[in-house]
Amino acid sequence: MKNSASLLSNWAGALLLGVASLATAPAHAQQATGSSLGDQENLRLLSGGNVSTAIVTVDKRYEGVRGTPFLLPIWAVGDILLTSNKRVTAVPLKFDVYNQQLMARRPQGDSIWIDLRNIQEFTLNDPRAVSGQAGLHRFARFKNLPDQAGRVDFLEVLHDAGPYALLKRSGKSLLKASYQQAYSADRPYDELVDATDYYLRSPEGTFTTVKPTTKSLVAAIPPVLQESLRAELKKTPVRTETDLVNAVSQLNKLAAVSK
Template sequence: MKRILVGIVVAMSNVALGQTTEDPAATLRLNNLNTPASGPLIFRVDSRYEGQQGTPYLLTSWSNGQVSLRDGRQYKEVPLKFDAYRQELIMLRPKSGNDSIIIARPTVARFLLTSPDGQSYLFSRYPMIKTTDDQLKEGYFLVLYEGKTALLKRVVKTLKKADYKGGYSADVRYDAYADANSYYVLKPDQTLSKVKLSEKSLLDALSDRQEPLKSFIKQEKLSLKTENDAITLVKQYDSL
């Protein structure tokens, strides 16, 4: 009788060992149950995060465009996106589905995007401008007007991360992209001046023709709070 009981115990032990070898998850569960200090494994998901608002791109969809490289090569009728957050020009490879490439910034001279509604956006680089700011010297500018003098716009996006954890959080549950654009006047001598859309700021940048420009502003009733008014003023400056 004792031999039979020993055989049953050995058989049960072998079954348990077999389960341990074949099912590691069972071992983990048994360990948790047999170790009161460790407690069960619980994975908590913080459901308060609400995702992302806005977009890093100037235009959310692929746009028909053109790219002119500094070595003279040109690409026409190609799908493009401008990532204003990372300041990168992205091109969709022809006949490749969703395969895209980032065009190295130093190789680009200009590129043109055309939105589905027909609006055009011409971006240019000005590596010869007189500035110690490498981001400006190597970066992209949206050309609002270009004659002897240019009115340029830096199209930039910033990203504010969600802030909802901790006792002193702002309870903002989403990441958000926002515009952080700025304006510049580029003179023929490659002097670059940062300006605001205001009469004082623009006249300071165009100070060598300030008096006739003041008369022009009054005559044309320009508010200079819009891009169109600023373009009109810089065009007038070039005509003097």
């Protein structure tokens, strides 16, 4: 069994490297081919003696992709709770939020992708966090979010100490390069930028999309709690993620009193 596990792990690592190589090959090939053909055509036109002929130009300003698909750009030690209820502790992890994939680094130094279907939840402990910042990120498995029927997502649990839970979906979107037209943004690169969604889970298990504003949160709760929460939030309006976490904490206190 030990040899089989070793062979499987080696195969998975090799597959990962192979996929990574295949994923990057087309882009490099296309860039090299385009530049080479353009340069050859320029030389052909010049060597023909007809200098007045228009020279074929190749736009070489494209700078590739900026940003990272990972939640954290570094390895973060975390724990994994499997669907079998077994817990794997102190594993170096990276969470690819662009593709919703989890990568683990093995003791021998190579990396493998972990099948998220076998995971209930996992944590990432950001070693860069300073005092006052949330260094521990806990992700749990959720299904049937708004407009995503049947889809499973791993959301960060920001607050769940009560009947209402605040969840965060950390994602990335690809902002395409814009530099070839007259009124372009002069951005010769693609960029992966943060795309964040927040969800309020009710005591009944339904999900409502919310934003870090007082109006959005109040609209997501039952009318019986709206006036009380609105009055509380007049003192501390919701403008940031931290404000939203504190507001949901206050909501849970009000919900407990109203029972």
